[in-house]
Amino acid sequence: AQKVTQAQTEISVVEKEDVTLDCVYETRDTTYYLFWYKQPPSGELVFLIRRNSFDEQNEISGRYSWNFQKSTSSFNFTITASQVVDSAVYFCALSEATFRDRLAFGKGNQVVVIP
């Protein structure tokens, strides 16, 4: 069973629009960590954020913001005022205490920002 679901495969937005990427996860552990990574066309996976299961505070970093809701098992990511440089694949990932060292990745969201 898929542990991390990113339903939207490809999302196209016009520059300066906001875009929200949905991430729904599934786990039986009470201790777990959620991550978002960005993968531009160059290939490198760039770490964006880590959130643990006990911290439901939302986070804002520049134009990026994250909304973590345990009640709906979701960890959504919003890019505000998108720019062409935001064009990339974004992966949500789950790490559970039971499966140390293993990141369960979602299938990724391909974001295309149109100038």
Added chain:
Amino acid sequence: DTEVTQTPKHLVMGMTNKKSLKCEQHMGHRAMYWYKQKAKKPPELMFVYSYEKLSINESVPSRFSPECPNSSLLNLHLHALQPEDSALYLCASSPQGLAGSRETQYFGPGTRLLVL
């Protein structure tokens, strides 16, 4: 500094060749990882080294042979690969590995491998 370096950036090899991929980090991390990523797919874990010992092998075929000569260096030796092994190979590191799920893995830029 959260840099993981990988060489070469691109590699083309025949099915009878032997080649190696190299990964290096100088963050003092003690866990290092190899992932394989096919186009339009998420990365798939291949191997994990923790404190220079192989801790996870995800049933990877023996034509892939990992090596961790020291805590900052990770190699992946390739021999008799198949065309379906063509992919992006990503290396990652994290502080300890044994500490479990709370660690962030930092990735390198990858090696794009084409097997002819």
